[in-house]
Amino acid sequence: MDDYRRASAILVVAAVAACLAVAPSAWAQSSANQSRWEVEGYGGAALLFGSSDGSVTLPAPGPPIATSSPIFPSRRVPSWFFGDGALLLNQVNQQFGVTSLIQPFDDALAGLADSGANGFVAGARLRRVLSTSLSLEFSFDLFPASAELSSDFLAAVDATRDSFVPAFQGLLATGPFTGVGVTATSTSGGSSLEIATTGALVYHFGSSEGFRPYLTFGGGIITGTGGGASVTLEGNYRFDILGEVPIDETDRVTVRYESRTVPAGLVGAGLRRDMSDRWGIRIDGRVLIGPNTTRILLDTDPLVATGSPADYVESFTAPSIQFSNNPSTGRESSLGGPSLQDFEVFVADGLQARVLITAGVFFRF
Numbered sequence: 001m002d003d004y005r006r007a008s009a010i011l012v013v014a015a016v017a018a019c020l021a022v023a024p025s026a027w028a029q030s031s032a033n034q035s036r037w038e039v040e041g042y043g044g045a046a047l048l049f050g051s052s053d054g055s056v057t058l059p060a061p062g063p064p065i066a067t068s069s070p071i072f073p074s075r076r077v078p079s080w081f082f083g084d085g086a087l088l089l090n091q092v093n094q095q096f097g098v099t100s101l102i103q104p105f106d107d108a109l110a111g112l113a114d115s116g117a118n119g120f121v122a123g124a125r126l127r128r129v130l131s132t133s134l135s136l137e138f139s140f141d142l143f144p145a146s147a148e149l150s151s152d153f154l155a156a157v158d159a160t161r162d163s164f165v166p167a168f169q170g171l172l173a174t175g176p177f178t179g180v181g182v183t184a185t186s187t188s189g190g191s192s193l194e195i196a197t198t199g200a201l202v203y204h205f206g207s208s209e210g211f212r213p214y215l216t217f218g219g220g221i222i223t224g225t226g227g228g229a230s231v232t233l234e235g236n237y238r239f240d241i242l243g244e245v246p247i248d249e250t251d252r253v254t255v256r257y258e259s260r261t262v263p264a265g266l267v268g269a270g271l272r273r274d275m276s277d278r279w280g281i282r283i284d285g286r287v288l289i290g291p292n293t294t295r296i297l298l299d300t301d302p303l304v305a306t307g308s309p310a311d312y313v314e315s316f317t318a319p320s321i322q323f324s325n326n327p328s329t330g331r332e333s334s335l336g337g338p339s340l341q342d343f344e345v346f347v348a349d350g351l352q353a354r355v356l357i358t359a360g361v362f363f364r365f
Contacts, residue, residue, distance in 0.1 A: 038127040038135070040282065042360025046121040046143035050292065050352035056109045056345055058083040059298075065322065065332050072320040076337040078300040079253045080167075081160050081233050082106050088319055088334065089167060095317045098170035103163040108156035109255070109296060109345055119144035121356050123196075129364075133204045137216070141196040141356060145259050145293070149188055149229045157231050157255075161186045164235045171321070175313065177239040188231040194259055196222045196288055196354070198266050216268035216286055222293055222354075224259025231255050241313050247323045248305035249335050255345075256297050264290030272362075279363045286356050292348035300340040304333045 061084040062076030077085030086104035093101055123141040130136060164184040172180045200218025232254040239247055268286025275281060310326035312333075324331040 036129050036364045038125075038129060038362045038364050040125040040127070040360045040362035041123075042125070042282070042284065042358040043120065043122045044284075044356065044358030045118065046141075047118045047355040047357070048352065049355065050350060053350040054292075054346055054348045056106065058106060058345060059340060059343060060084075062337055065334065066330065067314055067320055067322060068316070072314060072316050072318055074314065074320040074322045074334050076332075077334055078302060078337060078340050080164065080235065080251050080335065081253050082298075085251075085335070088321065089171070091319055092315050092317050092321050093167060093171055096171065096174045096315075098167075098174065100166035100170040101163065102167040103159045105153075105156045105160045105255075108153045121358060123358075125360070125362075127202065127362075135202040135204070137200045137202050137218070139196070139198045139200065139220075141198070141288075142193055143196075143354065143356070145192040145194050145224060145228065145257065149231060154188060154231065157186055157188070157233060161233055161235075164233075168235075168237045171315075172237065172239055175315075176242050178243045180237075180239045182235070182237045184233070184235040186231060186233050188229070190229045190256070192228040192257060192259060193225050194222055194293060195225055196220060196264060198264070198288070200266055200268075204272070211271040211273045213271055214269065216266065216270070216284075218266040220264060220266065221261055222259075222264050222288065222290055223261040224293060228257035228259070230257070241311060241323075245309055245311040245313075245325065246305075246307035247313075247325055248307065249323070249333060250303040250305075251335060252301040252303070254299040254301075256299070258295045258297050259293040260295050260347075262291040262293050264288045268356075277364070279361065282358075282360050282362060284356075284358045284360065288354040288356065289351060292350050292352045294346070294348040295344060296346035298340060298343045298345045300343075302335050302337070302339065304336050 064073055064075050067074050077088055079085045080089050082104045086102050090101045121141055121143040125137055125139045127135045127137045161184045165182045168182045198218050198220030200216045202214050202216050204212055204214040206213050235251045266288055270282055270284035272282045273280055307325035310329050312324035312329050312331040314320050314322040321334050324333045
């Protein structure tokens with residue numbers, strides 16, 4: 001992140017330095033009424049293009065836990081919905097001949113970085129008019145984030161949720177368990193915006209009558225705001241061992257977006273028309289080019305309820321799944337361990353181009 005900020009600062013300083021390098025002669029040519037400030041409000045469309053290269057990184061398998069024998073090893077898993085937890089559950093079910101397996105959402109994670117959508121853009125610009133041909137401009141552009149929850153990923157999440165119940169019902173049907181209850185739910189929502197803060201040099205040319213063309217060059221940073229889109233899966237299973245020992249465990253996992261701060265270069269062109277000495281209109285097109293801002297993070301929150309009488313049970317397979325309702329037994333459940341927080345499962349490393357097409361009104365003061 002520090003590298004991004006240093007690069008962003010260099011871009012902004014370079015844009016300002018370019019303005020100052022050409023400004024002295026412009027200032028000399030400017031009269032008092034020409035050297036004015038302008039403020040502009042505008043809106044329009046933001047179009048997203050570019051690469052979303054990158055790779056999915058899932059959490060490594062957890063540490064082994066104590067079982068009745070090394071012949072039946074088990075390990076910690078943060079969740080059954082993805083990665084090593086889904087693998088462990090499916091391996092045990094297959095050894096019992098259970099045909100219902102959980103369908104992890106692992107393969108759908110990488111596709112999230114391709115799910116950005118076009119949308120609106122709105123913002124404000126502050127300009128210092130240096131001469132009839134040059135202005136120094138600072139802009140604040142607000143537009144949708146470069147990634148969102150795609151219909152394909154939500155469908156993959158639904159498939160994972162729907163496979164949780166039959167997979168655990170099949171597993172628990174193989175043991176001496178009563179009062180079996182298995183549920184699974186999913187929720188999604190949230191959104192986020194990105195802000196581009198840029199500095200640029202605006203060069204006007206052509207006649208000052210009617211619409212006058214201009215070119216824009218500069219740079220700055222793009223950063224995210226808001227909580228970001230997310231989806232949460234929650235599964236729960238409850239049963240009694242031999243009708244006496246209660247087991248109650250909840251598996252909760254959240255996949256969410258977070259926009260990282262990245263540098264961006266800026267090039268653009270447009271037309272402006274002075275409607276009077278005090279105000280005018282602009283039609284502007286510009287391209288912001290920089291690294292993809294998308295980060296996909298994963299959080300888990302497994303919960304193993306304490307019950308009485310304290311006891312445990314294991315599947316006696318290789319590998320094995322173990323359930324325990326109290327660590328005082330010297331045994332722990334396979335589900336559990338420290339929660340994963342802000343685990344980075346995907347970072348896009350390609351370039352993105354945001355094309356901003358806007359119309360605005362500016363005022364002099």
